[in-house]
Amino acid sequence: MPDIIISDIMMPVMDGLKLCEKVKQNIRLSHIPVILLTAKDSNEDRSEGYKSGADSYISKPFTSEMLNARIQNLLESRKNLAKQFFNSVPENHSTELIQNGFSSIDNEFLQKITSYIEENLSSDDLDIGTLAEKMNMSSSSLYRKLKGLIGISAIEFIRKIKMRKAADMLASGNFNVSETAWNVGINSMIHFRQCGIAN
Secondary structure, eight states, X not given: OOSOEEXXXXXXXXXXXXXXXXXXXXXXXXXXXEEEEESOOSHHHHHHHHHTTOSEEEESSOOXXXXXXXXXXXXXXXXXXXXXXXXXXXXXXXXXXOOBTBOHHHHHHHHHHHHHHHHTTTOTTOSHHHHHHHTXXXXXXXXXXXXXXXXXXXXXXXXXXXXXXXXXXHHHTSSOHHHHXXXXXXXXXXXXXXXXXXX
């Protein structure tokens, strides 16, 4: 899975705009930043590039230093967005976590997967295989998607959602530690403490 896609707009068979649209409409690829290169530099051309979903639009001629700087900026922005993801989750309802910065298709993906985990916190069926099936993906595709989008695996994602909910429950004062662990589907207090420390 690439970290970034760089494409010229003028290509045979499929132009860069169509390629970008296809990438951004594919749930398995939509998180990958796309840079479009072109000799066309009018506002209309730029607008068309961004409408296709491009993250950046670079006009020719350009230097390798400029391209490298744009690549680094996009990758760094993606990392920062991933780091901020869980810090932006509202205290009482993490399905409202959607932030500007993710594409609409990625927002929908994150909302759906978070909602499913929250609704099945204490279920014995909440595992990677079931989660992947719910998202209409293979386990490996789900792993790559989450790793590319927010920098963590599906197992880590489930653990973070569980710990976020556990923190909310404990903060409410309505549950003790053992009740909280049980409510988020963790039956071992040792494991619950380890999850809390790792989180």
